Amino acid sequence: xxxxxxxxxxxxxxxxxxxxxxxxxxxxxxxxxxxxxxxxxxxxxxxxxxxxxxxxxxxxxxxxxxxxxxxxxxxxxxxxxxxxxxxxxxxxxxxxxxxxxxxxxxxxxxxxxxxxxxxxxxxxxxxxxxxxxxxxxxxxxxxxxxxxxxxxxxxxxxxxxxxxxxxxxxxxxxxxxxxxxxxxxxxxxxxxxxxxxxxxxxxxxxxxxxxxxxxxxxxxxxxxxxxxxxxxxxxxxxxxxxxxxx
Amino acid sequence: xxxxxxxxxxxxxxxxxxxxxxxxxxxxxxxxxxxxxxxxxxxxxxxxxxxxxxxxxxxxxxxxxxxxxxxxxxxxxxxxxxxxxxxxxxxxxxxxxxxxxxxxxxxxxxxxxxxxxxxxxxxxxxxxxxxxxxxxxxxxxxxxxxxxxxxxxxxxxxxxxxxxxxxxxxxxxxxxxxxxxxxxxxxxxxxxxxxxxxxxxxxxxxxxxxxxxxxxxxxxxxxxxxxxxxxxxxxxxxxxxxxxxxxxxxxxxxxxxxxxxxxxxxxxxxxxxxxxxxxxxxxxxxxxxxxxxxxxxxxxxxxxxxxxxxxxxxxxxxxxxxxxxxxxxxxxxxxxxxxxxxxxxxxxxxxxxxxxxxxxxxxxxxxxxxxx
Numbered sequence: 001x002x003x004x005x006x007x008x009x010x011x012x013x014x015x016x017x018x019x020x021x022x023x024x025x026x027x028x029x030x031x032x033x034x035x036x037x038x039x040x041x042x043x044x045x046x047x048x049x050x051x052x053x054x055x056x057x058x059x060x061x062x063x064x065x066x067x068x069x070x071x072x073x074x075x076x077x078x079x080x081x082x083x084x085x086x087x088x089x090x091x092x093x094x095x096x097x098x099x100x101x102x103x104x105x106x107x108x109x110x111x112x113x114x115x116x117x118x119x120x121x122x123x124x125x126x127x128x129x130x131x132x133x134x135x136x137x138x139x140x141x142x143x144x145x146x147x148x149x150x151x152x153x154x155x156x157x158x159x160x161x162x163x164x165x166x167x168x169x170x171x172x173x174x175x176x177x178x179x180x181x182x183x184x185x186x187x188x189x190x191x192x193x194x195x196x197x198x199x200x201x202x203x204x205x206x207x208x209x210x211x212x213x214x215x216x217x218x219x220x221x222x223x224x225x226x227x228x229x230x231x232x233x234x235x236x237x238x239x240x241x242x243x244x245x246x
Numbered sequence: 247x248x249x250x251x252x253x254x255x256x257x258x259x260x261x262x263x264x265x266x267x268x269x270x271x272x273x274x275x276x277x278x279x280x281x282x283x284x285x286x287x288x289x290x291x292x293x294x295x296x297x298x299x300x301x302x303x304x305x306x307x308x309x310x311x312x313x314x315x316x317x318x319x320x321x322x323x324x325x326x327x328x329x330x331x332x333x334x335x336x337x338x339x340x341x342x343x344x345x346x347x348x349x350x351x352x353x354x355x356x357x358x359x360x361x362x363x364x365x366x367x368x369x370x371x372x373x374x375x376x377x378x379x380x381x382x383x384x385x386x387x388x389x390x391x392x393x394x395x396x397x398x399x400x401x402x403x404x405x406x407x408x409x410x411x412x413x414x415x416x417x418x419x420x421x422x423x424x425x426x427x428x429x430x431x432x433x434x435x436x437x438x439x440x441x442x443x444x445x446x447x448x449x450x451x452x453x454x455x456x457x458x459x460x461x462x463x464x465x466x467x468x469x470x471x472x473x474x475x476x477x478x479x480x481x482x483x484x485x486x487x488x489x490x491x492x493x494x495x496x497x498x499x500x501x502x503x504x505x506x507x508x509x510x511x512x513x514x515x516x517x518x519x520x521x522x523x524x525x526x527x528x529x530x531x532x533x534x535x536x537x538x539x540x541x542x543x544x545x546x547x548x549x550x551x552x553x554x555x556x557x558x559x560x561x562x563x564x565x566x567x568x569x570x571x572x573x574x575x576x577x578x579x580x581x582x583x584x585x586x587x588x589x590x591x592x593x594x595x596x597x598x599x600x601x602x603x604x605x606x607x608x609x610x611x612x613x614x615x616x617x618x
Contacts, residue, residue, distance in 0.1 A: 052461050055618055073617050074463050082461040086454035092260050104252030105464050133263075 002029035005157055005188050006051065011060035011069075013046050020046040022211035023060065028204075030156070033179065033189040035199050038208030039239045044192045045085065047208070048159050051190070052082050065156045078106075081150035081158035081187075085165065087142055089149060091135030095126055098134055099149060106153035120148045123178075140171030144178060151182055158182065160191040164198065176201055196231040207235065209242050249464060253472025261476060271442075275434045275484050279491045282430050283423040293377040294322035296331040296340040303351035309388055313344070318380050328365075335367045342366055342377050354392065427496050428579035429552045431488040435511065436518050436546055436572050439481045440539055443522030446473055447614075448535045451526075460616040470611050474519050481515040482508075501586030510578050510592060514599050517571050520606030527613040546572040571602045 006028035013021040021043045028034045038044045049055040051064055053073035062069040065079040089098045099117045108116060121127045124144055134142065143163055151158050160179075164172045176198065183189055191202070199205050199219060206216040215222055215238060219231055226234045261268065295313065299306050313319050322340040325331040334340035345363040354360045364381060368374040450456040459469065485508075492498040500507055522539065529535040548554075549563060550572035556564055567573045574595040581587035 053617055054457065054460055077461055077463040080461070082458070084454060084457045086457070088454040088458040090256070090260065090455055091453075092263050093256065097256070097259055101252055101256045102458070102462070105249055105459075105462050107249075107463075 002031075004028070005030045005065055006034075006062070006190065008051070008062040009060055011047070011050060011062050012058050013043075013050055013055065014058040019211050021050065021057075024208075024213055026206055026213060026216055028157075028188060028190060030188055031183060031186050032204065033183055033191065033202045035202030035205035036190060036192040036208070037194075037199055037205055037235065038192075039242050042208040042239075042242065043211040044208055045161055048161055048190070048192065052080060052159050053077055054082075078153075079156045081153070081155040083146050083150040083158070083160045083163055085161040087139075087146060089134050089142070089146055092133060094131050094133055095121070095137075095145060096130040098145070099152065102149050103152045108153060116152055120152065124148060140167050140174075143167055144171070144175055147175065147178055147182075151187060154185070155187065157188040157190060160189065162192050162194065164193065164195065172198070196235060199231045199235075205231075207238050209238055214238050249468050250472055250475075253468065254475055257472060257476040261480070271438060271480060271484060272487060275431075275438065275488050276491050278434060279427065279430060279488055280495060283426045283496065290373050290376040290380075291318055293319050293342060293373060293380070294334075294340045295319045295377075295381075296323040296325055296334045296343045297321065298325050298328055298331050298343065298345045300348045301346050301350035305351040305354060305392075306346045309346065309385075312388055313381065313384050316380070316384055318377075332365075335365070338367075340367065341370070341373055342381060344381065423496055424498060424584065425580070426552075427492045427498055428583045429576045431485070431492060432572060432575040432579045433547055433550075433552060434488060435481055435485050435515070436575065437543060438484050439477060439515055439518045440522045440543065441536075442480065443473065443477050443519045444525045444529075444535045444539045445522075445532050446477070447523060447526035448529050448532050451529075452531055464616075466614055466616065467611050470523060470607065470614060473523060474516070474607070477519050477522075478512075478515050481519070482511065485511050498583060500583040502582035502588065506587075506589050506592060507579070507582045509589070510575070510582075510596055510599070513596060513603055514571065514575050517599050517602035517606055520603055520610055521571070524606050524610040524613065527610055527615075546570055549573070550576050552576055571599055574599050 004027050006026075008027075009025050010023040011021060011025070012019065012023055024047055036044055036048065046055065050057045050069065051062065053064075053069065053076045057069060064076045067075040067079070069076065090101070093101065096117060099120060100113055103113045103116055117130075121130055124141070126141070126145070129137070129141075134145065137145070147158075147160065147163060150160075164175050167175065172195070179189055179191070179201075191198075193199060202219065204216065204218050205222065206213045207222075208214065215225070215234070217225065222234050223229070223231065226237050228234045228237070297310055299310065310321075314321055319342075323331060323334045325334070328343070328345060331340065331343045331345075335343065343363075343365040345365070347361065347363070350360055350362075362385065364378060366374045366378050447456070450459070489500070521542075525538050525542075526535055529538065545566070549556075549559075549567050550570050551567065552572075556567045556573065559567065578587075578592045578595050581592060
């Protein structure tokens with residue numbers, strides 16, 4: 001039996017009358033690549049923000065890396081990495097400064113910082129650009145850098161909110177190579193995406209419609225259940241019934 | 247401590263990379279200190295006076311030349327009738343009308359008594375009041391001269407006269423600039439500190455980088471300290487530049503101990519930066535923070551005793567002034583720079599500002615929420 005690193009039970013978030021996330025229940029095992037799908041406005045980001053300890057749930061329970069989502073948000077934060085939809089490294093700092101800053105506030109030692117930043121720059125092939133301002137990089141590079149910074153402290157889980165939005169297919173491919181590498185190291189990947197080819201790369205996916213999880217299984221099983229040729233079709237069948245969108 | 251080191255390094259890199267802001271921080275106060283004290287002057291000069299001389303005598307001429315020679319008045323018109331002179335007031339060309347009646351000279355000499363009429367345009371209250379007072383002063387002076395001329399001193403009943411002689415302390419020549427420069431410097435430090443800190447966290451919210459910070463296990467007070475310290479250093483730089491400017495340009499050298507002055511600024515900066523940070527924890531956009539800060543700045547400036555004496559304010563306004571940290575800085579600046587007050591003289595002020603610092607910063611740390 002695999003170790004469970006994310007466990008939620010009827011997790012709900014209300015904003016006034018609006019139920020953004022409605023009784024979400026699922027488990028994610030260690031090392032898994034878990035795809036979190038849904039139309040715009042389905043509640044993916046809200047759910048993810050709760051799991052990261054950025055937003056308190058209205059009701060329900062959840063543990064992340066064994067820590068309670070209400071009481072131990074700071075403990076959770078030591079064990080996770082997060083890459084938001086919006087690019088959020090400092091554009092007016094250089095690549096190296098960003099790496100050192102985030103590594104530093106995660107408590108890496110100087111030796112670790114030196115080693116990690118060299119490793120990261122080599123892996124991304126950015127050795128020559130280390131002293132360039134992050135703001136001057138193309139989007140694809142920014143996203144890859146952002147991901148690498150999010151896992152610099154070797155967290156148990158990393159949450160990726162539409163990490164490949166607006167990125168060309170080649171860079172997306174490279175991005176997923178990075179994800180696989182991280183997964184091989186035992187980091188659990190929790191990723192939202194709108195690209196169905198990316199959904200196929202996941203071990204399991206869930207599809208959210210109007211704040212609820214409507215389907216949860218491996219891509220192959222989902223296609224079987226919905227008698228579809230492609231993930232695209234599965235998604236259409238589920239999302240067509242959605243009442244809200246943005 | 248190590249975490250704060252990383253935060254400081256990040257903030258300073260960002261500050262030094264933003265050359266335009268850096269230039270503004272240094273150039274703006276210098277410019278303002280050079281320009282503002284010259285313009286913000288209480289002495290009323292260039293009062294426009296319209297004269298109606300119905301007497302056309304030597305005495306009336308002498309009075310008019312005495313008035314114009316004083317340097318405070320400009321002859322805006324020499325009119326034949328009150329109606330003409332009033333037209334000048336209506337068109338804002340004159341502030342005062344002096345009407346000299348017929349037989350001014352004759353009555354003065356024969357009856358030893360005469361009246362003149364002064365009409366004041368009171369729309370600009372300060373100008374009108376002071377103008378009227380100056381004019382009355384000149385008339386009194388003129389009167390005394392006349393007595394000496396007309397009547398030989400021996401004949402005069404020794405009128406009991408109380409003559410007032412005064413000596414001005416701490417600002418011997420009543421130089422208005424000496425009074426204004428420390429106050430303006432106080433406001434500059436307040437504005438730069440307040441705006442920089444108010445906009446900073448909000449900017450991180452707008453750009454989205456705060457999300458990346460909030461998802462780390464960083465402690466709230468570390469984060470706030472990481473924001474506070476760089477601006478505290480900048481505030482000290484601005485203050486030092488300001489002191490240098492007031493020395494080089496206005497020749498103002500603090501009479502009191504510089505250490506007392508800096509000690510007060512150190513605590514004061516904590517208070518005002520805490521206030522800025524507090525505002526930024528409540529705002530979502532830089533625009534909101536800007537407007538709120540501006541609102542408070544207006545109050546700080548106008549109700550801090552910079553231009554108008556707090557003692558002259560109505561009780562409710564004095565109460566507001568008590569909750570205005572700038573009040574204490576302006577007062578202490580003037581006390582230490584002009585009067586040479588000692589630490590024990592400014593201790594009550596220091597205590598209050600310290601309290602502001604504690605309350606505002608604690609509030610900011612509490613209100614900064616990593617989890618919403």
